[in-house]
Amino acid sequence: MKTKLQAIVGAEHVLTGEEAAPYLIDWRKRYVGKALAVVRPANTEEVAQVVKLCYDNDIPIVTVGGNTGMCGAATPDDSGTAVMISTGRLNRIREIDTANDTITVEAGYVLQNLQEAAREAGRLFPLSLAAEGSCTIGGNLATNAGGTQVLRYGNTRDLALGLEVVTAQGEIWHGLRGLRKNNTGYDLRDLYIGSEGTLGIITAATLKLYPLPVAQRTAMLAFNNLTDAVTMLSRARAGFGAALTGFEVMAGDVLKAVVECFPDQRLPFESESRDAPWFALLELSDSESAEHAQARFEEVLGQAIEDGVVIDAAIAESVSQSKALWHLRESIPLTEAGMGKSVKHDISVPISRIAEFVETTNAILQAQFPGVKNIVFGHLGDGNLHYNVGASPEHSDDEFLAQQSAVYKIVHDRVHEFGGSISAEHGIGQMKVEEMPRYKDPVELALMWSIKDALDPKGLMNPGKVLLR
Known part of the structure; x- marks a missing residue:
């Protein structure tokens, strides 16, 4: 098989042994697999030839791109029977x-x-x-x-x-x-x-x-509670319309951890607002003018502060300040990694029910696992939260991860009760594949299997991901 693959893509682009190793582990280092070979085709025609060869020989195929996925979708199993196809050379x-x-x-x-x-x-x-x-x-x-x-x-x-x-x-x-x-x-x-x-x-x-937008405005907002953040989102939608491009929510404890982990960063508030329990990063992209963007920004935010919906607002006055605000948000994943292992959830819930979901689910987790860290942040504007749970100081990472299934069940059961989804943007991969029968409608699952069987009758395309028999 290796010789046949080399004939299609060239010997230097069929990797085995140590050369293949970086492709066989996922970004989070949770899954490690084996493969017959990692193949790096240069164009679509070569991809097609490799797939046809695998199809004719009943060889499973796993495709990998940048290998930044969060659910192990691009990592093969440990059978060593699959060929991995890397799309890295399809880069034009x-x-x-x-x-x-x-x-x-x-x-x-x-x-x-x-x-x-x-x-x-x-x-x-x-x-x-x-x-x-x-x-x-x-x-x-x-x-x-x-x-x-x-x-x-x-x-x-x-x-x-x-x-x-x-x-x-x-x-x-x-x-x-x-x-x-x-x-x-x-x-x-x-x-x-x-x-x-x-x-x-x-x-x-x-x-x-x-x-390209003519002007952008960015602000960090502080809130007394998540309900007020949801209220502000509604006001921003009404006030900015389609110009509202971002509304990211972050728990206060999460941002405090960021500035502790990265001393060169700081929260853009000089008062007690730095201790607010919730923050949001809001961005407006205007197609008219910088003056129009500033006027709309000041009007909507000013009214929200006057009404007590927003505790405080830090408005970026330059591109560099805007980047600094976004850098706080973007530093959360690295900060979280430094905090130790956590059980990660990429969930979506109707925006109107997010505050209730977070409050009640936090309480349930604390009751069952006292001292756990509720690491909550995400895209409030579309109802998508990264609702992660970290170990309490009294437990090691391994001790906490031994409870992973129980944590998953609590959070996913709650998501289901609230009419949400257990995967908003990270996919299913192999991490959540066993959860699908529990939360998907059986008719929906049957229809998905009909599509899978029709398009991939031999079941060779990324087996064990998304759907599992």
Whole structure:
């Protein structure tokens, strides 16, 4: 098999042994697998040939991009029977069409490079997340990544117009269309987006671009409680409309941990507001003028402070100050890693019920696991929280992680009771695959299996992820 793979992609791009090792462990170092080989094709045709070879020989396939996933979707099992396909060499821009406001890129193109290429063309590609310096657009599509601007622009699915996909049989679907309207039957594009490599391999995409905003305004807001933050979100939506691009919420304890971990950072308040239990990062992108943006910002925030909804507001006066505020938010994952192991949840709940969910679930966890750290932050604007639970000071990481299943059950049961989802933007992967039958409607699961069996009849595409028999 190795010789046949080398004949397709070249000997130097078929990795085994120590060369393959970095591809076999996930970003969080929770999953380690084995593989027959890691293959690095240079183009879609080579991907198709590799997949066809695997299909004919009943060899499972796992696809990996930037390997920044949070749920182990891009890590093989420990059987050593799978071939891993890395999209790293599929890293070209095929076309930028500013008249149509689209860009067509290959799956291995790094998200930050895509943002910069759009900016150089005088356009905005709005997908933005903490891993953007290394994650790839193929992985963003495969997991339907969210990020900090979903409130205005939607998830990755909402940014995609067309796809190029290698099917489970090694055929190429040429679906790279830059059309906003195409009502010609089933939407195959949306089937592959979010499927985590279980139906086929996305090799390229045509994505939406937007005009660059004329002006942006950023503020850090302090609140007495999460209910007031939800109220402020409603006011911001009413006051800013579509110009509201970000509304990130963070528990006060989480931001205090950030400034303790990174002494060069600080909360932008000089008073007791620094001890507020909740904060939010709000961003406005205006298409008219800096003066218009400032006037709207001051009017809406001023009224919220006068009404007691907001305790205090720190408004960025420059680009560097805005970046500093966002840096606080973006430093949370690294801070959390330094705090020790935690049980992570990527959940969504109706915005109207988020405050009740957090308050009551925190209380239940504290009652069952006294002293645990409730590490709560996320994208309040679209109802997505990273609701993480850290070990209490009295317990070691290993002792706490031994209770992981019990913590998952409490949080996920509560999410289900509140009409939410156990995965908002990180996907299912192998981490949550056993949770699916517990929380998904059985008819919905049966329909998903029908699609899986139709598109991947041999079950070779990323087995053991998303769906598990």
